[in-house]
Amino acid sequence: xxxxxxxxxxxxxxxxxxxxxxxxxxxxxxxxxxxxxxxxxxxxxxxxxxxxxxxxxxxxxxxxxxxxxxxxxxxxxxxxxxxxxxxxxxxxxxxxxxxxxxxxxxxxxxxxxxxxxxxxxxxxxxxxxxxxxxxxxxxxxxxxxxxxxxxxxxxxxxxxxxxxxxxxxxxxxxxxxxxxxxxxxxxxxxxxxxxxxxxxxxxxxxxxxxxxxxxxxxxxxxxxxxxxxxxxxxxxxxxxxxxxxxxxxxxxxxxxxxxxxxxxxxxxxxxxxxxxxxxxxxxxxxxxxxxxxxxxxxxxxxxxxxxxxxxxxxxxxxxxxxxxxxxxxxxxxxxxxxxxxxxxxxxxxxxxxxxxxxxxxxxxxxxxxxxx
Amino acid sequence: xxxxxxxxxxxxxxxxxxxxxxxxxxxxxxxxxxxxxxxxxxxxxxxxxxxxxxxxxxxxxxxxxxxxxxxxxxxxxxxxxxxxxxxxxxxxxxxxxxxxxxxxxxxxxxxxxxxxxxxxxxxxxxxxxxxxxxxxxxxxxxxxxxxxxxxxxxxxxxxxxxxxxxxxxxxxxxxxxxxxxxxxxxxxxxxxxxxxxxxxxxxxxxxxxxxxxxxxxxxxxxxxxxxxxxxxxxxxxxxxxxxxxxxxxxxxxxxxxxxxxxxxxxxxxxxxxxxxxxxxxxxxxxxxxxxxxxxxxxxxxxxxxxxxxxxxxxxxxxxxxxxxxxxxxxxxxxxxxxxxxxxxxxxxxxxxxxxxxxxxxxxxxxxxxxxx
Numbered sequence: 059x060x061x062x063x064x065x066x067x068x069x070x071x072x073x074x075x076x077x078x079x080x081x082x083x084x085x086x087x088x089x090x091x092x093x094x095x096x097x098x099x100x101x102x103x104x105x106x107x108x109x110x111x112x113x114x115x116x117x118x119x120x121x122x123x124x125x126x127x128x129x130x131x132x133x134x135x136x137x138x139x140x141x142x143x144x145x146x147x148x149x150x151x152x153x154x155x156x157x158x159x160x161x162x163x164x165x166x167x168x169x170x171x172x173x174x175x176x177x178x179x180x181x182x183x184x185x186x187x188x189x190x191x192x193x194x195x196x197x198x199x200x201x202x203x204x205x206x207x208x209x210x211x212x213x214x215x216x217x218x219x220x221x222x223x224x225x226x227x228x229x230x231x232x233x234x235x236x237x238x239x240x241x242x243x244x245x246x247x248x249x250x251x252x253x254x255x256x257x258x259x260x261x262x263x264x265x266x267x268x269x270x271x272x273x274x275x276x277x278x279x280x281x282x283x284x285x286x287x288x289x290x291x292x293x294x295x296x297x298x299x300x301x302x303x304x305x306x307x308x309x310x311x312x313x314x315x316x317x318x319x320x321x322x323x324x325x326x327x328x329x330x331x332x333x334x335x336x337x338x339x340x341x342x343x344x345x346x347x348x349x350x351x352x353x354x355x356x357x358x359x360x361x362x363x364x365x366x367x368x369x370x371x372x373x374x375x376x377x378x379x380x381x382x383x384x385x386x387x388x389x390x391x392x393x394x395x396x397x398x399x400x401x402x403x404x405x406x407x408x409x410x411x412x413x414x415x416x417x418x419x420x421x422x423x424x425x426x427x428x429x430x
Numbered sequence: 431x432x433x434x435x436x437x438x439x440x441x442x443x444x445x446x447x448x449x450x451x452x453x454x455x456x457x458x459x460x461x462x463x464x465x466x467x468x469x470x471x472x473x474x475x476x477x478x479x480x481x482x483x484x485x486x487x488x489x490x491x492x493x494x495x496x497x498x499x500x501x502x503x504x505x506x507x508x509x510x511x512x513x514x515x516x517x518x519x520x521x522x523x524x525x526x527x528x529x530x531x532x533x534x535x536x537x538x539x540x541x542x543x544x545x546x547x548x549x550x551x552x553x554x555x556x557x558x559x560x561x562x563x564x565x566x567x568x569x570x571x572x573x574x575x576x577x578x579x580x581x582x583x584x585x586x587x588x589x590x591x592x593x594x595x596x597x598x599x600x601x602x603x604x605x606x607x608x609x610x611x612x613x614x615x616x617x618x619x620x621x622x623x624x625x626x627x628x629x630x631x632x633x634x635x636x637x638x639x640x641x642x643x644x645x646x647x648x649x650x651x652x653x654x655x656x657x658x659x660x661x662x663x664x665x666x667x668x669x670x671x672x673x674x675x676x677x678x679x680x681x682x683x684x685x686x687x688x689x690x691x692x693x694x695x696x697x698x699x700x701x702x703x704x705x706x707x708x709x710x711x712x713x714x715x716x717x718x719x720x721x722x723x724x725x726x727x728x729x730x731x732x733x734x735x736x737x738x739x740x741x742x743x744x745x746x747x748x749x750x751x752x753x754x755x756x757x758x759x760x761x762x763x764x765x766x767x768x769x770x771x772x773x774x775x776x777x778x779x780x781x782x783x784x785x786x787x788x789x790x791x792x793x794x795x796x797x798x799x800x801x802x
Contacts, residue, residue, distance in 0.1 A: 067459050070672060081673075082454035085626055087439045087749050118628050119491045120668040123651045157650040248669060254457055256490050256628045256671035276648065278529040279495045296492040297620060299628035299671070300442060301453075377459050 063375040066407045068198045068226050068352040070248040070255055071397035077252060077308045081301040088300050089293070096307050098292030103310035104259065106318060107228060107251070108243055110235035114261045115285045116306075118299040121225035121246030124258035126154050127280035128221045128242040132190065132266055134274035135159040139190040140181055140218070142173040142204070145197035146383045147223060155192075158275055163188065169200050169385060170354075172347035175208035182216050189269075190219040195227035199382040201345040201354035201392060203231055207238045214239035219266050225249060228259075229313065230325040230351040230396035241266040247302055250325070250351070250396040252309045257302045325350035328395035328404055335408045336393075339415065344390050352379075352394045361418055363388040369414055376410040435747045438779045440570045440598050440724040442620040442627055443769035449624060449680045453673040460672050461665075468679050470664030475682035476631065478690060479600060479623070480615055482607035486633045487657045488678075490671040493597035493618030496630035498526050499652035500593045500614040504562065504638055506646035507531040511562040512553055512590070514545040514576070517569035518755045519595060527564075530647055535560065541572050541757060542726075544719035547580035554588050561641075562591040567599035568721040571754040573764060575603055575721035579610045586611035591638050597621060600631075601685065602697040602723040602768035613638040619674055622697070622723070622768040624681045628671045697722040700767035700776055707780045708765075711787065716762050724751075724766045733790050735760040741786055748782040 065072050086092060097116075104114040117123055129139065129151070137160050141151045144167035155162035165181060167173045173193060182188055191213050193204050206222055213220040219241040224233050228243070229250030235243050240263070247257035262282065270282060278284075284295035313321055329350040333343055336355040344354035357363050363380040364387065370376045379392040391411065395404060437444050458464060469488075476486040489495055501511065501523070509532050513523045516539035527534035537553060539545045545565060554560055563585050565576050578594055585592040591613040596605050600615070601622030607615050612635070619629035634654065642654060650656075656667035685693055701722040705715055708727040716726035729735050735752040736759065742748045751764040763783065767776060 063456075063458065065457065065459065069669065070457050070459065073457050078454040078456075082450040084435075084450075085437065085442050085445050086435065087437065087442060087751075088627075090743070090749075117491075119489075119495065119651070120670070122668040123491065126651050154650045157653065158648040246669070248672075254671070254673040255460075255669045256674060276530040278526045279491070279498050281529065296494040297441065297618070297627045298492070299626070299674075300620075301626040302628060302671075371462070377462075379459075 063371070063377050064403045064407050065377050066393050066399060066403065067377055067379045068249065068392060068394040069246070071250070071252060071394060071399060073252055073254055073305070074312070074398050077305045080308050081305045085300065088298055093300070094292040097294070097298070097303060100303055100307050100310060101289065101292065103307070103314065107310065107313060108235050108261045109233065109237070110243070110261050112235065112261045112263050113286070113289060114259055115282060115289070116294070116298070116303065117258045117260070117280055118256065118296070119258045120255060121244065121258050122150065123280060124244040124246070124260045125150060125223055127260055127282070128244050129154055129160065129190070130158055130275045130277050131280070131282050132219060132242070132269045132273045133158070133160055134272070136161060137189040138163055138185065138187050139192060140165060140178065140188050142167060142178070142191070142193040144171060144173060144200065144202060145169060145194065146199040147225070148194050148197055151192040151223070170202060170344050170346055172202050172204050173209070175205055175212055178209055179212045182212065182218060188218050190221055192221045192223070195222050195224035195233050196231050196349040196351040198226040198352060199386060201349055201352045203227070203347045203349035206233060206240060210238035210240050219269060227349065227351045229321060231349050232322050235261055247306065251306065252312070252397040253302055253305050256299045257306065322350065325396050328399070328401060329353055331401065332393050332395055332404060332408065339412050351396045352392050354390045354392045356390055358415070361415065363391055366391060366414060366418065370410055374410045374414065376407045378407065378411065435743070435749050436775045436779050437749050438765050438771060438775065439749055439751045440621065440764060440766040441618070443622070443624060443766060443771060445624055445626055445677070446684070446770050449677045452680050453677045457672065460670055465672070466664040469666070469670070469675060472675055472679050472682060473661065473664065475679070475686065479682065479685060480607050480633045481605065481609070481690070482615070482633050484607065484633045484635050485658070485661060486631055487654060487661070488666070488670070488675065489630045489632070489652055490628065490668070491630045492627060493616065493630050494522065495652060496616040496618070496632045497522060497595055499632050499654070500616050501526055501532065501562070502530055502647045502649050503652070503654050504591060504614070504641045504645045505530070505532055506644070508533060509561040510535055510557065510559050511564060512537060512550065512560050514539060514550070514563070514565040516543060516545060516572065516574060517541060517566065518571035519597070520566050520569055523564040523595070542574060542716050542718055544574050544576050545581070547577055547584055550581055551584045554584065554590060560590050562593050564593045564595070567594050567596035567605050568603050568723040570598040570724060571758060573717040573721055573724045573726035575599070575719045578605060578612060582610035582612050591641060599721065599723045601693060603721050604694045607633055619678065623678065624684070624769040625674055625677050629674045629678065694722065697768050700771070700773060701725055703773065704765050704767055704776055704780065711784050723768045724764050726762045726764045728762055730787070733787065735763055738763060738786060738790065742782055746782045746786065748779045750779065750783065
């Protein structure tokens with residue numbers, strides 16, 4: 059691979075040098091006033107990205123850990139949860155729910171499409187026992203944005219909790235946690251927060267907190283009772299992923315300096331630029347509800363997406379993502395425009411994509427749409 | 431606090447500059463041959479520190495996550511597990527077991543003492559239903575080393591699994607996983623492996639693997655079935671804590687270059703030096719079974735250990751650990767000698783300790799032993 063590469067994947071995203079250098083400073087102990095001050099600051103600043111007054115808990119772990127924490131802390135065996143299934147990551151909620159003996163009800167939505175809020179409304183009306191609705195802010199595997207505002211309005215009128223997986227979307231696609239009445243927001247460090255992977259986050263609404271008291275699924279590591287208690291002292295119950303938390307303080311400062319609205323605007327403009335450039339290349343967009351986090355384009359007939367990504371990465375130093383899972387593999391290319399990814403990198407990356415497609419002798423082919 | 435400080439705490443331990451600089455390089459994507467090569471290498475090299483042929487699984491998370499994984503992957507609700515309780519971390523096994531509806535049987539051992547293998551033997555003989563024995567290699571809170579070899583010999587003659595928490599001890603106190611018949615070894619990155627916190631490890635014996643098939647406790651994130659499957663491709667099921675894995679490759683190389691036996695010898699010699707120096711100061715050692723990982727000394731009458739540590743840290747730039755938990759708080763001081771902690775830092779640290787004790791007008795006091 060050509061070094062340094064241009065990284066346009068939907069996580070990990072590039073980590074700014076100032077953050078990398080900060081994390082490379084000599085380590086110090088976490089059970090100290092120094093760390094508690096930083097962690098207290100980070101926990102407050104996170105709220106400004108989550109757009110919430112709710113507590114945001116930080117775990118050492120991958121995003122999947124926080125998805126699991128969002129289900130397990132608030133449910134008991136047999137509880138029905140409605141899972142919008144419109145991609146690989148959405149379906150992970152179903153897998154977790156099954157593993158814990160919950161009763162997931164899948165709302166299957168064709169890949170590339172966002173869930174219709176009305177369908178969720180109908181399902182909740184039909185079955186009053188549904189305890190939670192799980193949905194993706196941006197389904198990373200298909201680049202589809204859900205209408206969380208409309209879904210929040212519907213779910214908030216019921217007893218169910220709204221769980222939003224914003225692992226990739228948070229800080230790129232606007233998510234108004236409080237205004238849109240989202241109970242649990244899951245996120246991770248390696249996306250719009252511009253950090254290496256290893257931190258996971260969960261914000262918890264008062265409605266969700268009230269449910270905790272009756273939830274019976276077994277848990278320890280991510281049991282929020284431990285985190286609540288420690289948070290009162292700006293601390294964590296177990297050893298935190300210290301260097302990543304230090305980096306997080308810096309990245310949150312950077313986001314605040316730019317302004318969260320300016321960040322959303324930048325991601326949105328870069329997303330629009332990406333969509334337009336892909337369409338000018340003759341590619342069709344895969345997502346019918348495009349996001350500011352990542353864009354997916356269908357590949358022309360005869361172009362193997364796996365091979366395309368490999369050539370771009372190994373021969374041209376531009377790293378983009380292909381399709382994930384059986385249904386999508388080789389059929390789409392995904393370009394990310396969140397976090398520290400700038401317009402210049404997008405321009406270069408998209409140019410290299412166009413060149414590579416041309417070299418693969420497929421520039422004349424129209425989109426096969428077989429990916430849909 | 432004076433910067434840079436000398437860090438003598440039992441985790442996090444100092445991270446060598448070469449590792450920190452490596453982790454600060456531009457990030458790359460983990461679903462690539464480049465990462466799989468590194469992770470495959472790391473997974474093999476880990477075995478040389480665990481002294482095992484068993485697979486060693488790497489999680490994104492704190493050590494506590496791997497303790498939980500060691501219990502949950504191999505048990506069903508109601509299972510009896512024998513927990514040696516001789517310190518704060520030992521007792522965490524009991525807390526986890528209770529949280530998951532297991533039936534922990536506590537073998538209470540006075541703080542400062544190692545468990546008597548014969549007692550474990552008697553308890554296993556009396557109750558054939560005991561499914562596992564949980565014990566600390568080095569109980570970090572009391573600096574006590576267990577006789578894992580003797581315990582392994584006993585447990586291996588039964589159906590029970592031997593779970594050893596080696597979070598702090600691995601790579602400092604010799605643990606012959608295979609020779610001593612240990613089924614599950616738990617560890618973490620921020621101790622003798624010289625990395626920041628954020629990675630947890632678990633090695634799994636064939637005897638333990640056979641138990642997995644019948645274990646019914648719910649799990650997903652650390653369900654070893656997912657890890658086994660991914661490990662075949664040198665991959666992880668969820669996004670790994672990428673930068674820490676890169677650092678791990680470097681730290682494992684450093685350990686191999688020095689030689690694991692030389693590392694054990696160095697830690698042992700530094701431990702002996704620490705014990706002798708503390709005793710020359712007139713302090714009594716707290717642990718009756720001293721370890722090469724960390725040493726604990728009782729403080730003289732009238733010396734507040736919390737205050738001592740604070741003065742050393744804030745005014746003299748030497749960070750040592752005090753006592754943990756209600757029973758030990760303020761009563762002991764703990765000095766670590768594993769990982770990248772060298773003799774020079776120990777010399778300085780112990781000199782500063784002696785000076786500070788003197789300044790606290792307590793150098794003439796004999797050990798109160800109230801800490802025992």
